[in-house]
Amino acid sequence: xxxxxxxxLTTCVTFALLAxxxxxxxxxxxxxxxxxxxxxxxxGFILIAFFPLFILTMSxxxxxxxxxxxxxxxxxxxxxxxxxxxxxx
Numbered sequence: 001x002x003x004x005x006x007x008x009l010t011t012c013v014t015f016a017l018l019a020x021x022x023x024x025x026x027x028x029x030x031x032x033x034x035x036x037x038x039x040x041x042x043x044g045f046i047l048i049a050f051f052p053l054f055i056l057t058m059s060x061x062x063x064x065x066x067x068x069x070x071x072x073x074x075x076x077x078x079x080x081x082x083x084x085x086x087x088x089x
Contacts, residue, residue, distance in 0.1 A: 032039070
């Protein structure tokens, strides 16, 4: 086994063993407190709203970057076809 594989395996096993007691108190409640149906429903609605907004945001960023790349390509092509840059002195 390589050193990386050994470290990765040890890390995964350690996390798996420590995960159940990570934030639990004596009563079994986590950091948030008591979790009831209302809390779970609100968390679900937050997730339902988050993912489409995240996808929209990332898509708009990608669209803007692609548009910028296409403009750079068009400008480079325009410069390559310009008569000023052909012919030397």
